[in-house]
Amino acid sequence: MTDALLLDPPTQALLIQAVAERRDREAFGQLFRYFAPRVKSYLLRLGAEDGLAEEIAQEAMVAVWRKAASFDPAQASVSTWVFTIARNKRIDGLRRLRRPELDPEDPALQPEARPAADRLLDASEREERLRRALNTLPEEQAEVIRLAFFEDKAHAAIASETDLPLGTVKSRLRLALTRLRRALAADGMDQA
Amino acid sequence: MTSHCAPDEMLLAYAAGWLDEPLSLVVESQAALNPESRKRLAAYEAIGGVLLDELPPAPLCREAIDRTLPRLDQAAEQAVPHRPAGTAPCGCGSRPRDGLPLPASLRRLVGSDLAALPWKWRMPGLSEVVLQVGGGQRVSLVRIAPGRRAPRHSHRGHEIALVLAGAFQDGTETYGAGDLQISDGTVDHEPRAIGDRPCICLTVLDAAVRLTGPFGRLLNPFIRG
Numbered sequence: 001m002t003d004a005l006l007l008d009p010p011t012q013a014l015l016i017q018a019v020a021e022r023r024d025r026e027a028f029g030q031l032f033r034y035f036a037p038r039v040k041s042y043l044l045r046l047g048a049e050d051g052l053a054e055e056i057a058q059e060a061m062v063a064v065w066r067k068a069a070s071f072d073p074a075q076a077s078v079s080t081w082v083f084t085i086a087r088n089k090r091i092d093g094l095r096r097l098r099r100p101e102l103d104p105e106d107p108a109l110q111p112e113a114r115p116a117a118d119r120l121l122d123a124s125e126r127e128e129r130l131r132r133a134l135n136t137l138p139e140e141q142a143e144v145i146r147l148a149f150f151e152d153k154a155h156a157a158i159a160s161e162t163d164l165p166l167g168t169v170k171s172r173l174r175l176a177l178t179r180l181r182r183a184l185a186a187d188g189m190d191q192a
Numbered sequence: 193m194t195s196h197c198a199p200d201e202m203l204l205a206y207a208a209g210w211l212d213e214p215l216s217l218v219v220e221s222q223a224a225l226n227p228e229s230r231k232r233l234a235a236y237e238a239i240g241g242v243l244l245d246e247l248p249p250a251p252l253c254r255e256a257i258d259r260t261l262p263r264l265d266q267a268a269e270q271a272v273p274h275r276p277a278g279t280a281p282c283g284c285g286s287r288p289r290d291g292l293p294l295p296a297s298l299r300r301l302v303g304s305d306l307a308a309l310p311w312k313w314r315m316p317g318l319s320e321v322v323l324q325v326g327g328g329q330r331v332s333l334v335r336i337a338p339g340r341r342a343p344r345h346s347h348r349g350h351e352i353a354l355v356l357a358g359a360f361q362d363g364t365e366t367y368g369a370g371d372l373q374i375s376d377g378t379v380d381h382e383p384r385a386i387g388d389r390p391c392i393c394l395t396v397l398d399a400a401v402r403l404t405g406p407f408g409r410l411l412n413p414f415i416r417g
Contacts, residue, residue, distance in 0.1 A: 025261065032257050037249030044250055046209075054253055058260045065264045076234060080241025087209040087240065123238070130235070131242045149208045149243050177200055184235055 007034045009124045012078035020068035028065055031078075036061050039086040045150040046090065056093065060086040077127045126184060133183030141176035144169060196371035197229045198222055200236075207236035213326045214396045217297055218354050218372070221394055224295035225356070226370035294356065298394065301325070302333070306392070311335065317385075318342055330397040336360065336385035343382070351375045351397050353383070358391035360384060 007015070007030065018027035036057045043053035063085050071081055134142060198206075198219055205211040206219040223230040294304055301323055302309060311319040317340025325331040334353075336342060352374050353360075359368040360383040367373050367383075375381055385391035 025264070028264070029257065032260065035244075036256060036260075037252055038244050038247045040252060041247040041250035042244055045247075053250070054256065057252070058256060058263070061260055062263045076238065077241050079245045080234075080238045083240040083244045084237055086244075091209055123234075126235070127238050127242060130238050131245075134239070134242055145239065146243060148204060148210075149240055150247070177204070180235075180239070 007031075009077050009079070009127070013073050013124070016064075016068050016071050016078055016081075019065060020071065028061075031064065032061050035064070035079075035082050039082065042083075042086060042150060043090060048090070052093075056086070056089050060089045063089065073124065074122055076123050080123070080127065129183050130180065133180050137176055137179060141172050141179070144172045145176050145180075148173070195228070196367060196373070197226065197232060198372055199374070200232070203229075203233050203236050204239075207233060207240055212329075214329045214331045215352070217301070217325060217331065218352055218394060218396060220297040221295040221356070222354055222370060222372055224297075225354075229370070229372075298356075306333070309333070315343065316340065328398070330395075332395050332397070334393045334395050336383070336391045336393075338385050338388050338390060341382055341384040351395060353393045353395045356392045356394055358389050359386050360391045360393070361386050 012031070012034070015024075015027040015031050018024035019031070039060050040053045040057040043056050044050070048056065060082070064082060067085070071078070075081075076084075134145065137145070197203075202211065202215060202219060206216055211219065219229075219233065223233050294302070294306070302321070309321045311321055313319050317337035319335050321333045323331045323333065333356075334342075336358075338358075352372065353367070354372050355367050355369050357369055359366060361367070362373065362381050362383040365373075366386070373383075383391075
């Protein structure tokens, strides 16, 4: 499994579409080779044992196959969608209650006031901005963001061992979130 | 607090998968009821997507894909019908009998017929159903009759109230469906249902935001602060 090719976001979206519309196994294979090792990597970072991480990664990819038709490129990029599936699979394993994906048919769902056609940025554009913003954060700010998402035991240990003052962690996180919000400002994230 | 959205730290914790069950229920319910909150949550989840893309791939076992492919056929029957892009989510799903559209996460927990729940009388104009949700917090649906007040109270911990239907007023602030109020122990408050129908809220008591894991513990005082 060394051919973990790089897949750019538009290609990812096309592959998902092929899976959704044609149940295309070749397309699924490409998605699997790209995402399964990353999902496993994510789970390992959260402290899962190798076997469990492998199992959840496979389960997540089966869910990708099963739910491909509900993927909505206006809502999220493929990476984000796969991330939420993997995150929820992990939580399902830890909890009694299953964590649902946001159900587009949920009768409680209040539509946005603004029509969809008026979206300022579509999901992939938005995420490209976010990616650039993350990559230009000062390293110590990027680190607290990564720490928040991928609680890396090593990082957490460093934080407590070096006795990084709590106030410092707080202010770094605040700064980082402010900068990310600013990057997404055109998308309504700036109203905090 | 003017936006009545879940605070950023809570959305971040949910997006990252560290938020406890009661507060996850609040975040999911608000995401359904409140487009602003849903949009913010989506942005935090997008951080997860970007980070996932940038993780170094971990080697899989050699047969990983061969073990996965046969499972696709088993999953095939459960495929959901394709929703054409651009169709707005509509309220055409099963309408609950009392007409109140409960968010999916809550329906899963209590069903869709609120009237059929075992409401317990607490005091004139106020009844409650305690939900069975993991964690040591008290998670309830609370119903306040039109014009009635919940008695003045404060908390040792935090109280979170998400309005599901109707509206309440507390001091000068008004909270309608999809709005969230967070009160800590320093706040003495007295919410009053306004309008002509009952105000129904999802409440989490002693909702000091509890996150798991070393980083979560680091964050806790941050959220309280």
